[in-house]
């Protein structure tokens with residue numbers, strides 16, 4: 001499903017990040033431990049009256065050493081390109097500044113709806129001051145207080161009224177996947193190479209956002225949707241090379257995918273940014289395949305080359321031990337034919353449901369082989385296990401005390417599940433609940 005997208009723009013210090021954090025709130029994460037992975041706070045999901053939407057804080061996109069006005073300009077342009085609706089944030093504290101005027105000028109040229117909000121209206125007396133902001137030319141200004149959480153409801157009502165109407169997209173049971181990775185690993189080459197190989201279904205599905213270019217193709221009787229954010233194909237803008245923007249693109253692609261293909265570059269090896277990108281996919285609970293591209297560039301390969309590279313990946317991405325690895329070349333098309341079948345398998349595994357009776361047989365065997373630990377004189381007891389969700393497969397174990405189910409025993413149980421059932425390519429979530 002394509003979420004409607006809201007972008008917040010405005011000069012520095014008006015409170016964009018504060019509003020952004022207010023809207024997305026604190027997301028509760030039940031994923032397996034992933035050391036060192038924290039989300040950049042520039043892209044998130046919000047919910048208003050039971051409806052989800054995507055949210056971008058353009059202020060969080062780091063433009064490096066660009067001059068001040070040029071940064072504001074670029075951030076506004078990103079908002080125009082990415083969003084369905086733009087929230088133009090100003091502040092009552094400083095009134096209308098030159099920088100606000102600059103942002104307004106760029107937004108005039110956009111054919112996207114703009115909702116004007118005035119932040120830092122912390123008390124009712126200040127409400128009288130927001131009328132000046134009509135002069136910016138975006139209609140009614142909505143007063144907000146990010147610190148006190150006042151006014152967001154009315155502003156979000158206006159945002160939702162301006163979102164494109166949903167409901168036209170037909171039912172779709174294709175498997176959605178995307179290539180993610182840092183710049184230059186070969187994502188767009190892979191996209192083009194695959195589309196050259198497979199039978200592309202030409203009818204374009206109207207999405208709710210215009211910038212998403214999705215391509216459907218059929219392979220082995222299964223329909224696939226390759227998710228391609230506009231950035232991969234439309235080239236040549238300065239900001240596309242900024243790391244945070246690339247990260248935001250990746251996060252948006254991940255959110256829309258069933259299976260994420262994390263692309264590495266065989267020629268350059270594994271970099272810090274690769275780990276970040278892979279971490280996001282893991283955190284999101286998507287199916288993952290690690291694709292090592294440019295395999296053709298390694299000359300003098302022998303029997304061990306692939307094995308060594310594989311080991312290197314396992315060492316560097318320990319939390320992705322479930323992800324299959326494939327070595328390809330977009331240039332020579334080596335092994336590209338295998339990808340659709342692999343994606344299909346991972347998607348099936350993500351959707352696998354295990355009956356409780358079968359599950360508990362496995363649990364009993366596991367407990368017999370490796371008895372539960374005793375911690376501070378207290379023995380962990382596991383009574384029962386049941387699967388509560390798919391995508392990713394999520395299991396609840398009922399125990400005497402959830403605090404006694406430490407990471408290593410959790411790990412052990414997950415491994416037992418993996419050994420018994422095919423969960424290749426999918427993370428598994430395990431939640432402990434106490435049963436008195």
Ligand code: GDP
Pocket residue numbers: 010011012013014015016017018019059119120121122144145146147148
């Ligand atoms: P950004 O640069 O636009 O992302 O702005 P920030 O969210 O970082 O906020 C800039 C400053 O304004 C911070 O010191 C915030 O605490 C403060 N601030 C944000 N919202 C409000 C508000 O509603 N009222 C007041 N008084 N201060 C606010």
Ligand code: GDP
Pocket residue numbers: 181182183184185186187188189190232293294295296297328329330331332
């Ligand atoms: P992206 O930034 O991840 O989309 O990467 P591109 O698809 O633009 O590729 C970056 C560069 O790597 C281009 O010059 C491609 O021609 C080259 N490239 C991509 N895939 C391969 C490959 O499999 N083998 C070789 N030798 N070069 C490749």
